[in-house]
Amino acid sequence: MRQMDLTNAGAFSGANLENARDHNRRVTIETLRVHGPLSRADVARITGLSVQTTSNIAEELIGASLLLEKPVSSLRGKPPKILSINPDGAYSIGLQLDHNWLIGVLLDLAGVRRGEIMVPVDSPNPQSGLAALEEAARQLVADAHVQFEQICGVSVVMPGPFEVDSLASDGPTILPGWADVAVADRLAERLNLPVSVENDATAAAMGEHYFGVARRHRNVVVIFVGTGLGGGILINGQPYRGAFRNAGEIGHLTVYPDGRRCYCGNQGCAETYLSVHAAYEHLGYEKTPPTYDELLHRLHTGERQFDTWMDKAAAVLRLLVVNLENMFDPETVVVNGFMPYPVLAELERRALPLPPSISSRQRRETPRVILGAAGLEVAALGAAVLPLFYSFGHLTPVSAAMPLKT
Ligand SMILES: [Zn+2]
Known part of the structure; x- marks a missing residue:
């Protein structure tokens, strides 16, 4: 992965130069986070930054106690110095x-x-x-x-x-x-x-990107099944937040124009079918109970009412995946949230096979939908x-x- 050495790109205004430095600092730290300790020369080689730019950034980050640089033992000659992230920085x-x-x-x-x-x-x-x-x-x-x-x-x-x-x-x-x-x-x-x-x-998308199943992926959409339903969008490794931090509010995407009434004022919103709240509502609860064990129990006993809800929710999941793929062209779609893992797994199973989308390719490295792996604390x-x-x-x-x- 080569990064453009923006500081050498010329014709930059002061503000753009500062942006370029920000970018290069972030790339340097990220490279050390991903690859572990490296020499300045190796950082330059991996990032594509010039050796001079890398050295300037390294000095700056060492001065701010964010990086450490230590000599490693070598058999002959001057011991090379290795840069690493200072965990306690x-x-x-x-x-x-x-x-x-x-x-x-x-x-x-x-x-x-x-x-x-x-x-x-x-x-x-x-x-x-x-x-x-x-x-x-x-x-x-x-x-x-x-x-x-x-x-x-x-x-x-x-x-x-x-x-x-x-x-x-x-x-x-x-x-x-x-x-x-x-x-x-x-x-x-x-x-x-x-x-x-x-x-x-x-946040759940960042959690999967840093700690879960999306570590190798930079373009990912996360479907977060919580009390409601949300979407986390990662574009080029960065969270896409929208103009008012509300991007990815997929819970209110209309999936059935004449469907269930939603409190937002529309009908047929996705979260009225696919969410912890929707599951309990379908089961006749007035208030979502504080424990999700009940859902797990109903899954294991194969209760009919729960089974019906699962089919409806999985149909919505299928629609969402295809629409999100066609909109964002992600490497994969991750499903996670507060729903018990076996219930999420069963929803994913029932959502398959997926209809065609721009993500339908025979040779895929990652399936079109995968389950999250960062656990309950993912967000x-x-x-x-x-x-x-x-x-x-x-x-x-x-x-x-x-x-x-x-
Ligand atoms: Zn709604």
Whole structure:
């Protein structure tokens, strides 16, 4: 994979040059993350950057304590120096708040999980939810024995969409009462750290890209089956967020124009068929219970009502996959979320065979649909990656708080 050495491309304005440096820093760190420790010359060879540019970036990143450079023993001559990511150069926190669980993860700069936390909640309102988020972040930092100042950012993921008038009321899949709450600002005040808020499905896509089944893929769509239904879109290894962070709200794609009424005001939205909420609604529950064991139990006993729901949900999954393929031309579509894994696996099985799309090719390395592998904490993991990911482009010394792109 050769990257363009943008700093040598000429005819750049000041702002573009800064963008080029951001890009080159990110490429350098990413190369060391993927390939492990390398010499400056090897980094230059792999990235396609010039040796001079690589050296400048390496000096800068070493100065910011984000990279380490150590001589390795050699039999003769001057020992070569090897660059590596400094795991303790920075940390980040990802927190996922849903109807039933608060899941938190603390990552170091090398992307290694240094702590995790899972707390049951019950459709938290802003007051109890913000307090729980703050406490989880403080607990993670205390348990990992790191300094608060070393946290480069906190990313909170919640079920979207955000700031949409028709969808901001009390939909069954949206957390009640949060529509007008500036979550990032309020939590940033409590923690005195940069905080951003992300859509849970976007974070789930990053989670699969860094820790799950999409590690080798740079263009992926993730179908996230949570209480509602979301889509995470990864384009060239970067999350596509849209103009207002709501891209991928596939739960409200119309799959049957005359279908079930949705709280968004339309009919036949995908999430009224394919979501944890839809499953329980089909089974006659008024409120989604806090445990998903019930779904697993119904799957194993082969109950007829559940079986009918599975067929409907799988039909919607099939439609979604084909439409998303035709729209994004991804390497693969990943299905993950809060649904028990065996239920997701059965939905995938019933969704096959898929109708033709632009992704129908005989010689494929990866199947058109695969199940996620990053587990229940996939969105929290992906969220934790985001502050590190965005920080690389806005590098300041680690002792100072790194601004997040929000
Ligand atoms: Zn809808």
